[in-house]
Amino acid sequence: MDAILLQIFNGLDKGSAYALIALGLTLIFGTLGVVNFAHGALFMIGAFCSVTLQRLLTLSHETLDPTKLDFLGNPSKIKTPYIVEWFGADAGNTIIDWSVPLAILFAIPIMLAIGYVMERGLIKHFYKRPHADQILVTFGLAIVLQELVKHYYGANPIQTPAPDALSGVMQILPGVVYPAWRVVYFCFSLAIIGGVFAFLQFTTFGMVVRAGMADRETVGLLGIDIDRRFTLMFGIAASVAGLAGVMYGPINAPNYHMGMDFLVLSFVVVVVGGMGSLPGAVLAGFLLGILESFASMREIITLIPGINQIIIYLVAIVILLVRPRGLMGRKGVME
Amino acid sequence: MFGLEKKDLNLLIIVALLTMLAPFILNPFPTDSALAQFNAGYPDLMQRFVIYGIFAIGFNILFGLTGYLSFGHAAFLGVGSYSAVWMFKLLSMNVLPALVLSVIIAGAFSWLIGFISLRRTGIYFSILTLAFAQMSFALAYSVLTPITNGETGLQITLDDPRILGMSATADGSIPVTNIFGLEMRAATDLVIGPWSFTFSVGYYLCALVMLVAFYLSIRIFRSPFGMMLRAIKSNQTRMNYTGLNPKPYTLAAFVISGMYAGLAGGLLACMDPLAGAERMQWTASGEVVLMTILGGAGTLIGPVLGAGMIKYFENIFSKINEATLHSWFDVLPDPMENGLVWVLEHFVGAGWHLTLGVIFMLVVTFLPGGLVEGGQRIGRLFNRTKAAKDDESAATKPAE
Known part of the structure; x- marks a missing residue:
């Protein structure tokens, strides 16, 4: 029983990353009708936002300490981050320790700006072009973004540790312990998903956007930009x-091709959930996450070797063939 | 001749001349001059030009004619490589049976995948092929290790049976790939003054195979079958209404392009008898898409050009480093030199993928027909003045 519970937690945790990426992909597809192959790159840039913030916070200056000598006999250098100098040792170190959660605040304006520039600068010109062209140009963009990050941050993964308070394990149920940060990630993703849905459902802006998703032309005719x-x-x-991406850093150290790895999977998730359906994307994300983690149980791997590697693709193929619209796809979207 | 029209025949002859004379054309700089790093006339690279040319020609038969964008073609390349290496392990080091087997296996494999994937169109088709390719990659990497040798990659060893050949040569080393005794890596050097040209058996074999493949693709483009494929691209519904079932035609195109990919994979294994799973990864599928689009999808010569361009960039651009750039712009004043080098160093060396991505985006945005369309536009620019002088009323426009 515990093993099954643990797998469900694992699955929800994996699924929350899939669901978040798939949610964004579906938002873009549902509103603008664009198939965005650069979405994985956006995920990766988010992760590197937290790397950047971490580097900014640990900017430090060197002082010589004449009482201690290093192995060459010179006075050893001591690095003091400016943050520590300004806020004092306690507060400064806490800020550095919490750099990943802080990066959420740092990343939102950056990602909004990147999204704005991307849409106005590039995607705008591709609304009237075939889907194949959209796929190709965003694929090119993904390569460019990925290579730029590689150029400035190097090809090796960069550790972005979780805050000390959250890096241990947590007792979630009697007898079941689980890494704390993964629980945080799950809750965080629920919050984001809930936030997006609430924004679309309960604000006037969201209402207009939903109307636009249903019938863009009529909304335009009503005088709405x-x-x-x-x-x-x-x-x-x-x-x-x-x-x-920001919150994923402590789970998997950010590297420049993490986006591409996630992209393929999240596309599969979107297709399984149904193109253009937001609840479908979230549902499919969690479902596939759980399926994947069950498939990686030792009992199942010994039964069908290699199933954990291909289960998601297998499910996607079956779904596409027997239920072409996906789990919750609407009629008339991309058929 | 060969059942081709004059224009196509000319194209074929030009391509034949270019490939046959490639060791000269790609080696324009003397061996020890500073520009020698731009020479691309060494066998290893030339082989890759033509092999990826074959791959792209095949991909173009599917994507250029029917408009179905497959993101999983590397799977067939990988399968071709694996079957060729198995042939070297079991039968003999002769490349001919290996190539035949790799084409057959890749054809069968692509029939299977195509049969399922072609039930859907558009982006769903792309994602289905992508899913299949990723599945094959994952399987080749893990479970199928007895067949594919997993992470290490499939290699030939001294204790392979090789029924028709020998397990080891007389001096106890692994035999090399050959065609009826003529070794693939055999090469002769021709030295003329400061220039040195290398002619290798492997390259010429690949080039001949590519010419045959190119000829076949011209025939397919000009055949009634090719017309059907174009009809699928332009309007499948209309084709249905006229009483034609598009499915068998699309499937045939898919299998043909899969066989081309298998042939390319087999040739890769012939030149260097090892096969790894990373050949099947989806980035490799993406590469052939880049090649085809860059050159010009739906044109005859485009994919070959695109493949050549990308492989040239990959090998030559990635060799240039910061020091080289500094030495080129030595004549400029220092701040200008440093600025220019700072900009350019993003694009060379390890950053050649960046160049590729930027060029690719520009091509997709501004030149959807690829290099071929670019060439045509430039050609029209020069011809317009001449044509205007002749007689404008004589120009006829085809009815849409």
């Missing part, structure tokens, strides 16, 4: 991906 709102939605989708 729907393009501007859709641009903002692109920014929001970019920040959802970015935040998913």
Whole structure:
């Protein structure tokens, strides 16, 4: 029983990353009708936002300590981060320790800006072009973004540790312990997903966007500048991906190709959930996450070797063939 | 001749001349001059030009004609490589049976995948092929290790049976790939003054195979079958209404392009008898898409050009480093030199992928027809003045 519970937790945890990325992809697809192959790159940029913040916070200056000598006999150098100098040792070190959660605040404006520039600068010109062209140009963009990050941050993964308080394990149920940060990640993703849905459901802005998703032309005829709102939605989708990346850093050290690895999977998730359906994307994300973690149980691997590697693709193929619209796809979207 | 129209025949002859004379054309700089790093006339690289040319020609038959964008073609390349290496392990080091087997296996594999994937169109088709390719990659990497040798990659060893050949040569080393005794790596050097040209058996074999593949693709483009494929691209519904079932045609195109990919994979294994799972990864599939689009999808010569361009960039651009750049811009004043080098060093060396991505984005955005369309536009620019002088009323426009 415990083993099954643990697998469900594992699955929810994996699934929350899939769901967040798929949610952003679906937002872009549902509003703008663009298939965004650069979405994985946005996820990766989010992760590197937290790397950048960590580097900024640990900017330090060197002082010589004449009482201690290093192995060459010179006075040893001591690095003091400016933050520690300004806020005192306790507060400074706490800020550095909490750099990943702080990076959420840092990443939102950056991702919004990147999303805005991307939509206005590039994607805008591709609304009338075939989907294949959109795939190709965003694929090119993904390569460019990835290579730029590689150029400035190097090809090796960079550790972004979770705060000390959250890096241990947590007792979630009697007898079941689980890494604390993964629980945080799950809750965080629920919050983001809830936030996006609430924004669309309960605000006037969200109402207009939903109307635009249903019938863009009529909304335009009513005198609403729907393009501007859709641009903002692109920014929001970019920040959802970015935040998913920021918080993912402590689970898997950010490297420049993490986006590509996630992209393929999240596309599969979107297709399984149904193109253009937000609840479908979230549901499929969690479902596939759970399926994957069950498939990686030792009993199942010994039964069908290698199943954990291919289960998601297998499910996607079956779903596409027997239920072409996906789990919750609407009629008439991309058929 | 060969059942081709004059224009196509000319194209074929030009391509034949270019590939046959490639060791000269790609080696324009003397061996010890500073520009020698731009020479691309060494066998290893030339082989890759033509092999990836074959791959892209095949991909173009599917994507260029029917418009179905497959993101999983590398799977067929990988399968071709694996089957060729198995042939070297079991039968003999002759490349001919290996190539035949790799084409057959890749064809069968692509029939299977195509049969399922082609039930859907558009982006769903792309994602299905992507899913299949990723599945094959994951399986080749893990469970199928007895067949694929997992992470290490499949290699030939001294104790392979090789029924028709020998397990080891007389001096106890692994035999090399050959075609009826002629070794693939055999090469002769021709030295003329400061220039040195290398002619290798492997390259010429690949080039001949590519010419045959190119000829076949011209025939497919010009055949009624090719017309059907174009009809699928332009309007599948209309084709249905006229009483034609598009499915068998699309599947045939998919299998043909899969066989081309298998052939390319087999040739890769012939030149260097090892096969690894990373050949099947989806980035490799992405690469052939880049090549085809860059050159010009749906044109005959485009994919070959694109493949050549990308492989040239990969090998030559990635060799340039910061020091080289500094030495080039030595004549400029220092701040200008440093600024220029700072900008350019993003794009060379390890950053050549960046160059590739930027060029690719520009091509997709501004030149959807690829290099071929670019060439045509430039050609029209020069011809316009001449044509205007002749007689404008004589120009006829085809009815849409």
